[in-house]
Amino acid sequence: MSTPTWRRAVLKVGSALIAPDGNGCSAKYLLAIARFITQCRERGIDIVLVSSGSVAAGRSHFDFSHQSLPVALKKAMAAVGQNEMMSNWSRFFDFPCAQVLLTHGDLGDRERYVSIKNTIEALLENQILPIVNENDTVATDAMKVGDNDNLAAMVATVADADTLVICSDVDGLYDKDPTVFSDAKRLPVVEEIDDHIFSLAGPPRNAIATGGMRTKVEAAEKASSHGIDTYIVNGRDGDTFEQLLRGDNPGTLFCKHHTPLSNRKHWLRHTIKAQGAVVVDHGAAQAVVEDGASLLSTGITDVEGEFERGDAVIIREGDKALAKGICQYSSWELNYLKGRHAGTINDTVEPGHPDEVIHRDNLTILEENYS
Ligand SMILES: Nc1ncnc2c1ncn2[C@@H]1O[C@H](COP(=O)(O)OP(=O)(O)O)[C@@H](O)[C@H]1O
Numbered sequence: 001m002s003t004p005t006w007r008r009a010v011l012k013v014g015s016a017l018i019a020p021d022g023n024g025c026s027a028k029y030l031l032a033i034a035r036f037i038t039q040c041r042e043r044g045i046d047i048v049l050v051s052s053g054s055v056a057a058g059r060s061h062f063d064f065s066h067q068s069l070p071v072a073l074k075k076a077m078a079a080v081g082q083n084e085m086m087s088n089w090s091r092f093f094d095f096p097c098a099q100v101l102l103t104h105g106d107l108g109d110r111e112r113y114v115s116i117k118n119t120i121e122a123l124l125e126n127q128i129l130p131i132v133n134e135n136d137t138v139a140t141d142a143m144k145v146g147d148n149d150n151l152a153a154m155v156a157t158v159a160d161a162d163t164l165v166i167c168s169d170v171d172g173l174y175d176k177d178p179t180v181f182s183d184a185k186r187l188p189v190v191e192e193i194d195d196h197i198f199s200l201a202g203p204p205r206n207a208i209a210t211g212g213m214r215t216k217v218e219a220a221e222k223a224s225s226h227g228i229d230t231y232i233v234n235g236r237d238g239d240t241f242e243q244l245l246r247g248d249n250p251g252t253l254f255c256k257h258h259t260p261l262s263n264r265k266h267w268l269r270h271t272i273k274a275q276g277a278v279v280v281d282h283g284a285a286q287a288v289v290e291d292g293a294s295l296l297s298t299g300i301t302d303v304e305g306e307f308e309r310g311d312a313v314i315i316r317e318g319d320k321a322l323a324k325g326i327c328q329y330s331s332w333e334l335n336y337l338k339g340r341h342a343g344t345i346n347d348t349v350e351p352g353h354p355d356e357v358i359h360r361d362n363l364t365i366l367e368e369n370y371s
């Protein structure tokens with residue numbers, strides 16, 4: 001029996017595969033995907049499924065035909081459709097499925113992140129298939145991921161997967177949108193995701209889809225920097241899964257980085273959202289980026305936005321975002337402390353509170369080519 005060399009994979013299935021006609025739940029493409037999931041499990045590969053389709057599944061219960069959906073109605077569709085999407089999946093498996101609904105707010109909070117990690121681990125240990133979606137009912141603009149490609153990459157990180165497979169309605173990333181240009185060519189392998197790769201990725205053409213190719217490349221960037229190989233494949237073509245099971249690449253493979261970021265640095269960089277910024281002078285910028293130092297109050301020239309102790313902020317020099325980290329002081333405290341000598345902090349704000357505004361262990365560099 002041939003086997004891909006995966007240990008644990010996250011499989012993302014887009015709305016177009018759940019509801020090829022734009023609403024309801026169909027078995028048309030899911031049968032082959034479910035078979036693939038079962039075959040992977042039989043080969044000892046753990047699978048976590050990230051499934052879109054709750055809005056499309058719930059759409060048929062509402063008398064609404066306009067193109068643009070009011071937010072409350074979309075959430076209502078997701079609430080009723082989530083149930084149907086879950087039972088649609090369950091009927092293909094003779095093992096139990098678990099519903100896991102997440103928001104960016106959950107993944108961005110370290111305590112909840114660890115709780116999600118432990119829950120997924122416990123489900124997998126007990127041969128239960130976790131089926132993840134965004135919790136659309138509660139997700140607001142401030143706390144949502146917004147698309148399931150990026151959510152799948154975050155789930156791959158939290159689940160400690162080595163492979164992410166994004167199943168869509170195209171064969172992979174092309175040099176231009178193949179649904180518009182008949183001469184578009186597929187890129188079988190992407191070694192490095194740079195601005196050129198992002199420039200190829202366009203929006204979706206399908207009214208029920210959310211992200212298009214752009215969010216898939218964003219997901220691949222998040223995953224590969226965590227040491228996770230990412231495939232974009234065509235979930236409409238049953239042969240895709242035969243090829244994957246043989247260890248072949250039927251779509252586009254985005255290769256993992258060989259020196260991935262640690263779990264914590266990756267979470268800081270790709271999961272937690274910055275609530276504000278601290279602007280620093282040249283000396284502080286050099287110390288943080290080149291010498292790996294913590295950020296002290298002396299080098300801070302300005303504070304932007306309102307944030308609490310423990311929030312993530314961007315460290316900027318002028319317009320350049322240099323780093324992101326967890327700030328040990330609130331914005332109002334920093335407005336008082338900026339430019340002051342670090343040694344005075346304990347006395348002026350709170351005795352015993354650390355001198356570092358952002359400790360180097362809680363900081364990730366965004367601008368590697370600083371000079
Ligand atoms: N360079 C590209 N290569 C492939 N597809 C592209 C590209 N640019 C834009 N697209 C569009 O992205 C779509 C896939 O994204 P989307 O519709 O959001 O799928 P899903 O519902 O699976 O998330 C394709 O059908 C295609 O129209």
Ligand SMILES: N[C@@H](CCC(=O)OP(=O)(O)O)C(=O)O
Binds near residue numbers: 148
């Ligand atoms: N959470 C939404 C899915 C959002 C989404 O990213 O959809 P898609 O672009 O089809 O993967 C739903 O279940 O309908």
